[in-house]
Amino acid sequence: MSTPDDRVYSESHEWFKVDGDVVTVGITSHAVDQLTDITFVEMREAGTEVSPGDALGEVESVKTTSDVYSAVAGTIAEVNADLDDNPGLINEDPYGAGWLVKIKATDTGGLESCVDAAKYDADIAG
Amino acid sequence: MHKSPVHDFHIQHGGQMVEYAGWEMPIRYRSIKDEHVQTRTSGSVFDVSHMGRIEIKGLHAQRLLERVCSRRIGTMQAKQCRYTLICNERGGVRDDAVVMKMDDDEFLMVCNGANREKIVDHIQSVVGEHPGWKVKVEDKTLKTAMVAIQGPKVMDLISKVSQEIPSLKRWRFTTKNLMIIKAHVSRTGYTGEDGVEVILPANAVGMAMRMLMQQADPEAPDAPLKPAGLGARDTLRLEAGMPLYGHELGEDISAMACGMGFAISLDKNAEADGETFIGQEALLAEQDAGGPKQKLVGLVLDTKRTARQDMPVLAGDAKVGFVTSGCASPTLGKSIAMAYVDTAHAGVGTTLSVDCGREQPSATIVELPFYKAK
Numbered sequence: 043m044s045t046p047d048d049r050v051y052s053e054s055h056e057w058f059k060v061d062g063d064v065v066t067v068g069i070t071s072h073a074v075d076q077l078t079d080i081t082f083v084e085m086r087e088a089g090t091e092v093s094p095g096d097a098l099g100e101v102e103s104v105k106t107t108s109d110v111y112s113a114v115a116g117t118i119a120e121v122n123a124d125l126d127d128n129p130g131l132i133n134e135d136p137y138g139a140g141w142l143v144k145i146k147a148t149d150t151g152g153l154e155s156c157v158d159a160a161k162y163d164a165d166i167a168g
Numbered sequence: 169m170h171k172s173p174v175h176d177f178h179i180q181h182g183g184q185m186v187e188y189a190g191w192e193m194p195i196r197y198r199s200i201k202d203e204h205v206q207t208r209t210s211g212s213v214f215d216v217s218h219m220g221r222i223e224i225k226g227l228h229a230q231r232l233l234e235r236v237c238s239r240r241i242g243t244m245q246a247k248q249c250r251y252t253l254i255c256n257e258r259g260g261v262r263d264d265a266v267v268m269k270m271d272d273d274e275f276l277m278v279c280n281g282a283n284r285e286k287i288v289d290h291i292q293s294v295v296g297e298h299p300g301w302k303v304k305v306e307d308k309t310l311k312t313a314m315v316a317i318q319g320p321k322v323m324d325l326i327s328k329v330s331q332e333i334p335s336l337k338r339w340r341f342t343t344k345n346l347m348i349i350k351a352h353v354s355r356t357g358y359t360g361e362d363g364v365e366v367i368l369p370a371n372a373v374g375m376a377m378r379m380l381m382q383q384a385d386p387e388a389p390d391a392p393l394k395p396a397g398l399g400a401r402d403t404l405r406l407e408a409g410m411p412l413y414g415h416e417l418g419e420d421i422s423a424m425a426c427g428m429g430f431a432i433s434l435d436k437n438a439e440a441d442g443e444t445f446i447g448q449e450a451l452l453a454e455q456d457a458g459g460p461k462q463k464l465v466g467l468v469l470d471t472k473r474t475a476r477q478d479m480p481v482l483a484g485d486a487k488v489g490f491v492t493s494g495c496a497s498p499t500l501g502k503s504i505a506m507a508y509v510d511t512a513h514a515g516v517g518t519t520l521s522v523d524c525g526r527e528q529p530s531a532t533i534v535e536l537p538f539y540k541a542k
Contacts, residue, residue, distance in 0.1 A: 075184065078399055079200045081496040082472045084526075100526070102474050104200050104399055104495065107525075133199060 043071040045163050046137050050156035052113050053165075057137065058153055065114050065150065067098060068141040069132065072166045077103035080132045083125040085110075085143050090118045094152035098143055101132070113156055116147035172217040173313040173370035177377050181395050189281035191218040194397040203400035204498045207359055208539075211319030212396035213380065216358075220284030221312050221367060222277045222291065226303035229273050234443040235294055237267060238423060240433040242441050244269045249339045249354050252431050253423050254279070254287060255447025259454055261417040261426070263287050266356060268341055276308070276352070276367070280413045284309060294446070313373035317380070318363035318404075320541065321392050326364065333364065349376070358401065360408025361541050403495045406506065409466060409537030415477060415492040416464055416506055424451055425460035425508065427536060462489060463514040466536040467505045469522055471529035472496070475505035480523040481531070488513045491522060499539050505531070 045051070049059035055073035059066045074080065085099030092098060097109040098118070121143050125131055132140035157165065170191045172178070178185065183194030193215065196203060206212050224232060233241045239252035248269050254262040263283040268276040279287045288307050295303055317326075327334045332342055333353055341354030351368040368376060381393070402412070411417050411426050423432055434452060436444050454460060469475055475494030480487045489509035497504045505522065513520060518533045 078184075078196060081474055084473075104403065104474075107474070107476065130199070130201070 045159040047159040050153055051162035052156050054111055058113055063147050065145045065147045066141050067143050071136045074133055074136045079104045080129040083129050085121045088118050088121055113152040114145055114147045115149040116145045118143050119146040120144040172215055173373045174215040189218050193218055196397040196399045197395050200399035201498045203396035204403050206394050207319050207396055207404055208499055211322040211393040214316040214396055214401055216316050217313045218281035219314055220279040221308045223306045223308050224275045226273055228301035228303040229275055231442045232303050234441055236291055238432045238445050246271055247341055249341055249356055255423050256419055259422050259447045259450035260419040261423050263413055264417055311370055312367055313370050314367050316357055316365045318357045318359040318361045322363040359404040360539055406493050406495050407497055407499055407539040422460045425462055427464045462508040463511050465507055465509050465514050466534045466538055467507055467531040468534050469503040469529045469531045471503050473524050475522050481507045481509055482521045483513050504538050
């Protein structure tokens with residue numbers, strides 16, 4: 043799956059897509075491949091304040107349970123409710139329907155530590 | 169790292185390769201759940217070449233196996249397979265294995281890939297203690313391949329190419345000579361479904377896989393037979409209540425606790441059987457002292473989370489056991505787990521809870537297996 047160039051990527055394999063002051067967060071196709079089938083997702087509730095480095099919630103797969111981290115400061119505005127009944131959406135469409143949360147950001151400075159799609163692809167290939 | 173003789177097939181079919189027991193093996197080709205459901209409803213082909221295949225030949229082969237295996241070997245017939253444990257002196261489990269009897273003086277033992285070298289060394293050391301024995305132990309793993317074909321439609325598919333194989337009873341095998349290829353085909357498996365496992369020369373397996381897949385285009389959505397990886401193999405065996413070394417079985421877990429009592433012949437005796445088995449004395453002493461303190465149970469959890477190995481099992485606030493394996497069961501649509509639980513709390517129907525970290529869901533003990541083929 044090609045890595046979209048309309049967003050940035052963290053070292054811990056989250057993606058962050060900025061649209062005005064709303065930042066949508068998901069996990070990368072590469073991360074999903076490593077996790078194998080996603081079986082359960084639990085994100086922190088809408089209204090939760092987060093800072094860069096805070097856990098946004100957990101993603102469980104057949105293999106393991108992983109935390110997902112924020113790179114921005116703000117408040118969780120929306121959690122993807124479709125994942126409750128169909129966590130496999132993350133496997134099918136990690137960059138689209140499989141998004142995890144939307145954050146109403148107060149500070150996106152943390153995204154400077156993220157990389158673009160080309161650099162991310164090079165990093166995971168290396 | 170070892171490459172399976174079926175490696176090229178995995179790459180051609182999009183297998184996601186991982187390291188497992190020192191081998192590069194496919195964890196999946198598609199989604200693990202799809203591969204699981206395919207096995208339960210139709211059929212799947214698994215490469216299990218990483219498993220150990222140890223040939224034991226000679227006048228004292230049976231006596232050696234009687235000493236090594238917890239289960240009685242002397243009553244086996246030729247062309248029969250028998251599931252057994254291999255215990256240590258303390259009654260813990262070195263490994264579990266299937267013994268195939270070719271002939272009175274020739275056997276093949278199939279053990280776990282991760283334990284192959286340990287088990288070969290162990291058997292050799294037992295031979296070393298008996299200089300008079302005429303027996304040869306040879307690790308055939310790297311010269312052979314092993315493929316499991318499992319699922320409710322598998323025997324029907326095989327009946328199109330063989331009359332003999334579908335007539336095999338469970339736990340029996342036949343040796344087929346296909347042109348110059350010698351293959352052992354047994355009606356055994358590790359998925360809870362009907363099917364076969366095939367052991368054949370490493371240099372013949374590529375052709376055999378092509379012939380097998382001619383029966384069905386694995387890319388077609390409704391193919392009766394598709395490749396499946398180690399991920400589905402694990403969730404399938406868990407639903408079927410089958411123990412796995414490193415999870416339910418281990419050197420420090422009593423063989424008597426794991427629910428495989430049928431595979432432990434505590435009444436072996438040196439006069440009638442030629443040998444007692446290693447670990448028998450310790451297991452008899454444990455039985456005299458009232459038996460193991462914990463028992464392997466099945467749990468159905470009231471959560472969508474997956475219980476992971478070593479998570480505590482609680483009765484109220486007290487820890488009464490630990491999880492050995494867990495998964496989101498594709499067949500039951502529930503979170504299931506196997507766990508060792510103190511015998512006082514191990515009755516079917518008992519409600520306990522599992523400490524999953526952020527949540528402590530309740531968990532009810534159910535009969536094993538979770539799933540039985542119709």
